[in-house]
Amino acid sequence: MVLKLEAKNLSFSYKKGTPVFKDISFTLDKGDVFCILGQNGAGKSTLLSCIGRLFDVNSGTIRVDGQDISLMTRMEIAKKIGYIPQFHTPVFPYTVFDFVLMGRTPHIGALSSPGKEDKEIAENAITEVGITHLAKKPYSEISGGEKQLVMFAKVLAQQPEIVLLDEPTSHLDFGNQFKILSMIEDLSNRGFSVVMTSHFPDHSFLVSNKVGVMKDHKFIDMGAANDVITENNMLQTYGLDVKIVYIEKAGRKVCVPLKNNGHINSQEI
């Protein structure tokens, strides 16, 4: 069977600089949620961009449904891979609806405008994400959590098969973080393959069935969350003593930093 996404020996460096990442390989099936953990600047976001071919890798291949994306046009890629960046507010205050509608771009010809069908798809995406009440509001005037939801709606309207999420839960309050995580779970249930980066090892227990830990430009471990999020890996990655315990009531493992052991590396919040 052909894998949904297959990355093989990916390497990337900016001009003359040290490599951002080297020899990265992984595979993804339909419905997989792959969470990439790692320190700031470890190259997580760049790796994500390369998967969507927003940047070209220096070596290695990425295949989607067995097809090398370096041979695909940008439009073809956009039909397969959706990308949700860390949020960014456009200069012009497009309404939420107009913004979601832009997700239709890969399906609309260069000299055309979105048709009735496109608008229906966008409306459905908005309804599915549960933000119908925001549709007419300017994107610039809604909260961070709402913006992230709008991005989800936009990706739904884009109708790709793979969704790339760049730190989807950062900058969000506690409640919104979990709203987003459940959105991701929902994406997975609908058959989307998801690649996300995160700062919260804990989140990978919640949504991902696959975790890669990045350190020194490469994965030091990769596999199921339960296998990879270990106290040893966390110490290696973040230089931080953590305790990983199973909580009966939650029905899952949690990852808790220990307070009095060395000083806490101030990761971003």
Place this chain on the structure above:
Amino acid sequence: MSQKQNGDKSVWANPKVRTALLFLSPVIIFLISLCVGRYIIPIPTVFKILSSPFFAIEADWPSIMETVIFNVRLPRLVMVSFVGASLAISGASFQGILKNPLVSSDILGVAYGAGFGAALAILLFPDPTMIQFFAFGFGMLAVGLAYMINSFYKRSSTLILVLSGIIVGAFFSSLISLAKYTADPETKLPEIVFWLLGSFASIRVEDVIQYVPLMVIGIIVLLLLRWRINVLSLDDMQAKSLGLNIKKYQAVIVFFATLITASAVCVSGIISWVGLIVPHIARMIVGPNNSKVLPASVAIGMTYLLVIDDIARTLVANEIPIGVLTGVIGAPFFGYLLLRQRVGWS
């Protein structure tokens, strides 16, 4: 924008009425403009003359009136309309693709390039027909140069493109000063100054035939790309992830926006402000979506410049340079609108 003003129950609040008025206004203003001018022609006569090529109407007016309507006013008003439309739509397009609401149709140096071309032609040739060719050529050349400078940077961004445009603009602006400095103060200098201030006083049918088709092509292409400009106004990563080849689109839009701006500038001189404020006025009326902003800009650009030109040609017997009026009237008007409504960008 977030909350609908509930108290506002005027007809104007109805978006359909608004849209209808918006697109009817250039037509109405055009017809009114045909009736006014320094040569007094009774309004019924104006319409009789206008319909005379189509219906058998006995000519009870002097032939000079026909000349005024068909050879003086009509070409001028057509040119004014299309220059207004061109400057406005190219301004809106540039604002979109450069993700900057403060840029205008001449951000990449087209106006100063054209200005220098015109000054050079005035200095070198006694024949005024060369002025337009030089203005057009140098306008396109200036933007080409800005694009070239931009391409020297490996990681070119819209900001570098804007900066390149400013560099090229400053360069040609200095060359204009140099041309003015060397010009004969009694003969050539007033001509250069007048050209730079902008005017439609000497528009002929030939100018319309030569440049309006170029403007129409450019305007149509930009209108077709109007929705794409929405996507291009997002950050580059998003636009790319939505499948757009940014550089290709940018190049196409810059080319056509420059084509129409250069056509406008080369027949009418430098007309400031239209390319900057008309897109903003459009956004105030139809919202930020470029699908609506671009056509609205065309309509408002036509209306606005027709009104300004009516003032320029009828207020007093001498022609007031239109470039002066667009600023003098446009700036306070825009300030007033800013006070009343949100601007349509943040």
Place this chain on the structure above:
Amino acid sequence: MTDKKVYLVIAIIAIAAISVAAYLLLTGETEPETPNTIAVTVTSSPTGAGYVKVDGTAITTPKTFQWEEGSTHTLEATSTATWVSWSDGGSQTHEYTVPASDATITAAFEGQIKVTFDQSGLDTTADEAIVSFTVNGETQTKSYADLPVSTWVDAGTQVSYTIEANVSTTCPGAYFMLTNSESSTTITVDDDTTVTAEYKRTIIDANGGIIDVPDPSTIERIADSWPAHNTIVVMCGYRDALVATATTNTVNPMFQKILPAIETMLTPFNSDGTVNVEELMAENPDIVFVSASGEEAAAAMENSGMTVVRLQFYNFEDMVHTVRLTGWILGEEAFTKALNYVDYFTEVQDNIISTTADLTSSEKIKVLHLVGNSLDPIRIDAGTGLINTWINLCGGDNAAAEIDGNMQTVSLEQILAWNPDLILIGSATANDVRETILNDELWSELDAVKNGKVMANPMGVFDWARYSVEEALNIQWVSHTLYPDLFPDTDIRAETAYFYETYYEYTLSEAEITDILRQVD
């Protein structure tokens, strides 16, 4: 009988006398008598001018005359000093008979002191009393022609005098200004005293500024940034003094003919209204003429220590004023030339005014004057300014009277609305513009074009339409062009030749006249 003896004696004596007389007469003829020349020295105490008049003529004593013995002369001791006596004992004014031998005759005055009033810096244009002085209650007032003048007073006498601080001239706007520290004072004289009123030359320029101008004898180098004004300098006879000029003049073919040096002359005046001061300073001009609108350059030149004269005119009254003032600045000879020109211009002008005075408004021809460099934009000369002045003076109506100012931009529609009877075109390229208009469909609707009344305004050393001394020719050409029937005697070719000969000292060829008039056939 005694009576007969008496008669006899008388007769004998008479005969004897006649015989002696006859003898004397005869001997006198053979030996003619040589007149005896005597040296008579007339002097005075004290000596000097103004004390004595001999035969009505004032002399400076001592003076020696060669007079014939026995001849008589009138000696007059002046009454301005207190006369005491003549050495021959005669009265103050008396007849003096020349003695047989050399003599000296002396008028003695009581120990008096001479007070002299004089001036420097004035010339014949000074047209008012210069000095008035009061001695012993008696006041005298003297003007330029009277000076120097002397008076005699006793030692210790108080003399009060007033010198005119501000002497007006026969040239309006030109003055002599006193530089002495005191213009009105009382002095006590103990020795011979001379009071000299020292004047500098001053004009009031077009901006109302009071400008000191150099003495004409020191003006050898002239810079002139106002193109039209250069022609006035030439007319005043100072063309060879020009060292810096405006670009417009250097390229004018006729200017090059009357002054070949103009072609390569320094043009330090920039089109943006500034001036290359260092370049100009190297030419060291004694005076700089500028038009009043060129203030930026004028200020820069003044800061560099140059004498800058701002002049301007927009009508003929001011033109005449400018011509006179320029002449006056350049000295008496130039001023005379300027006055001659003004007389000529005034006569021409008055004749035209009186001839066109009776035109009714329906007879008046509607004239539009195009600037003419190009038709893109169309620029016209409107209802103020010199061109408007001469259109009206020549009996025309300015079609563009409703607008103010020269070189205004208008649309073709406006021109169609005005529909002038005659279009005059200025500038060097006037004939090209004329061709364009005559062949343009849009212009063809105008009456002027239909009737072929589109003409190039002549251009000589300067555009006739604008500002130069050739206005005198222009108004003759225009009035004749407008109303040939009213001016049947105008021969503009002959008049042009006469004008150039008289005011530019240049003899025009027939071809040159044709060029100036831009006659095309």
